[in-house]
Amino acid sequence: MDRRSLLKGALTAPAAGLLGAAPTSAAPAAFDVFVGEISTGRIYRFDRNKRFTTANAKWSFKPGGGHPMDHRPRVTDGDGPVLLIAAGSRDSGVASIRRRRDNELLWSARLDTYLHGIERARGTGVVVVAGRSRGPAPHGDSGATPGGKIYVYRPTDRHSNSLVLAQKFDFFQAHGVLWDPQLERMWVIGGSVLQAYRIVTTASSAKLVADPDHRVKVTRGHDVQPDHTNPGRLLFTDTNGVYVYDKATRKPARLHSRHKVKSYVHHVSGEQMWTGVAESAGSEFGTKYVHFNRTGIARPMELDRVASPIVYKARLDESGYL
Template identity: 40%
Template sequence: MSIDRRSLLRGTVAAGAALPLGALATGQSQAAPAYQLAVLDVNRNNVCVFNRGDQFTDANIKWSFNPGWGDVLETRFRDTNNDGPVFMVAGGSPGNGKGHAEIRRRSDKKLLWQATFNNYPHCIERVRGPGAVVVAGTRTDPGKNGGSLHLYGPANGSISSLKYLRSYPFRQAHGVLWDPLFNLLWAVGGTVLRSYRVEGTYQNIKLVKAGEWAIAGNGHDVQPDYTDTNVLYVTDSGHVYKVDKRNPAAMEVSSTRKYVKSFSRHSSGEGLWTSAPQDASNPFGTSWVHFRWPSAATQRPGGRLYKARLVESAYQ
């Protein structure tokens, strides 16, 4: 199915009526599905993987990683042709705005590529095919007025050959996601959701803006719905949006819960999300991962969980 390019170029949101998070889907199984998820814990500066049905205690950790450079604000799991299964991490220190991004081999955590930044990276994504990597940095100063997407291209098929190409201004850039169905890179930050085409090969790769749509503000996360390849979930400081990629201008306001930091939907139909405290007492989250359809929650004792990610290498 081809995407409607006229729809891609619209710049306004036609939002539907707000629903509670529990109303985003109906008719789901009452049993907890079997899958693994990774929690990003800024208290411990690490990523830990748990089985969905386990308690999130140290004894039940299936895999973990601590990069040693501060808050881990993103992780992604991807498969590559030349380097096999990899995981990516990004984050840094809110105090000085500096940060890091890394790509490592999953089997032995060997470092394949790394980069440092001055604008507090919150997300990293790899573009399947061209092999480009995009890192979202939120700012260029202690405030919130800066932000950019940093683009890296490979000299050959290996991750270790990635070189910096250029940066694209994007105010408060927070989230990026590659969409293999429509061959688009989706990015969110500030008051916009934006899409880009990724053109060229190797170190001639560039991002070309395809469309832009308004959201309320402080855009935070963009993630797939693994039950429907046409759907994305986008969060900002006061909403969870359900976005049909064929017509993003008609995105639905699916929840008005504040400060949802991450939201995605497993192939079983279960949603999982994290949020900061509703009184804004801490911007980095609580000790809980929440689930929907049915409603449930699991605590990571002593944790402050910025995001929860599916341990899933597929893009959608």
């Protein structure tokens, strides 16, 4: 079968894989995932190999502030393991950091854009939040609305509760952020660009400075994630597909032609995990499925008292990738 035909059909059926399923005899990788569910406004942590049901949730929490748009585990020197959370509505959002061992709220900020992403830079402790435009788009949430901002927070000591706003600047349709410890750059994706930034800090300031050597043109950029199988690559999505960026050659290449993939990542085992919008119809945020490639599984959310769960992003329970 032609590979392009395989890719064209990817995700249209629940069990379809972006590259096709591995033999069923292959042992699935064991890892946990965080899933943001739009209908309940909750974040769940599941064992990737168990049904995604309310009873099987290892942890769940409703952060407030709107839809759970981003959620990623990180490790800090001052507060230990934490979960970064970005939640948003059409007109505002809340960025927060919670300590994982007891779910204590360590820091939060209410902002005036529809928050979509949050990340923390290792070493400096700088936290970057991405928010797209306020208000609905003229023809639904197609990304056509103007606006978007990046917010940069710096810590004044080792703890998350010391974060203060250090910089704010416009970034059209800002959606995703990722700290790259290999290049020591903060990547931001949204609108028409995937852009890397240096973080410049002093005793009393922090700011992002664009790196002209690492800039990629995209079409309504959405998400940027590490490739856990290869730290020399990044994975990113836009309206038209899924791509890999080679840091050494500074060139992108299309991996998959599936449209409107909301999140996509490679586990260290080689497993692909992704979420996305159905080709035909459904929510603008996604479907009820989290897709896995090696076993051809599309794991549906089956939540109590929720007729039609909607998954936006799925994240590996992994705090780094080097």
